[in-house]
Amino acid sequence: MITxxxxxxxxxxxxxxxxxxIEDLIRxxxxxxxxxxxSIIDKYKDLxxxxxxxxxxxxESLIDMMRREGVVEHGHMQLNKNVIISLEDLNRRLLADPKFSAYSAQYYHTLPIIVELRxxxxxxxxxxxxTCFNALYGILMLRLQGKEISEETSQAVTQISKFLAILSHYYKQDYNNELKFSEDEDQA
Incomplete structure (x- = not known):
């Protein structure tokens, strides 16, 4: 939880x-x-x-949420869905602003991979x-299981990771009220 x-x-x-x-661990x-x-908490004896x-x-609170939201067997809690919604909104705002052309270039470089995955x-x-997060999570699970990942898939995941890293960077700036869109600068 601190993590x-x-x-x-x-x-x-x-x-x-x-x-x-965490959702999967709970399941x-x-x-x-x-x-x-x-299996989890008692392993932190040093805490x-x-x-x-x-x-x-x-x-316990996460278990309660999962039960109330009907995601006991699969799916994601609303708090996680809200993160996706926020990221999708930020993605739209970044793509609409010519000031973020490097971001747009990274997005359009990743888009064929996204289309193929969808x-x-x-x-x-x-x-x-x-879709990008589903791909990364799927690869994470494959790696945890020790399964082999093709070169093509590795390249696709590298591109998705780059794209999400940039989006995450902008999210952090936006979260800290440090991200300035062109419209913000026009109003100043």
């Missing part, structure tokens, strides 16, 4: 991938807080008891930004 809040401030892409992993433990306690208690409460998704089409 999550730091990641959210510093790198929204890492935060979202981390939170998707892998059957949404059972006692199993999460023994003070108060922090382990806070960690347990955090997991075509392969069949009925499970997601937005462009979510």
């Amino acid at each position: 999550a809040s730091v990641k959210k401030r510093e790198n929204i892409a890492e935060y979202l991938l981390y939170m998707w992993q 892998a433990n059957g949404l059972d807080i006692d199993r999460i306690q023994s 003070p008891e108060t922090q382990r208690k806070e960690m347990r409460e955090w997991y 075509a392969k998704a069949g009925e499970n089409k997601a937005g462009e930004i979510e």
Whole structure:
């Protein structure tokens, strides 16, 4: 939970991938807080008891959210969906502003990969930004399982990572009210 809040401030892409992993960890433990306690929280023996208690409460709140939102077996909690919505909005704003032409170039360089991934998704089409995160998360899972990744897929993921890194950079600036769009400068 401390890790999550730091990641959210510093790198929204890492935060979202981390939170998707947390959702999967919760599912892998059957949404059972006692199993999460023994398989995850108890491994942090070096943390003070108060922090382990806070960690347990955090997991309990996430379990409750997952149950209430009906994402027990699959899908993402609304708090994670909201991050995607914010990133999609920022993406639109950046693309619409000629001041961010380097960002637009990176986006249009990534777009053919996104289109190809969306075509392969069949009925499970997601937005462009979510498609990028789905690809990165899928690769993360493959790597954790020790599976081989083709050179073509590695190149595609490298491009998606570059694009999301730039988007994350702008998100952090926007989050800190440091991002200035052309329209903001015109009004000043």
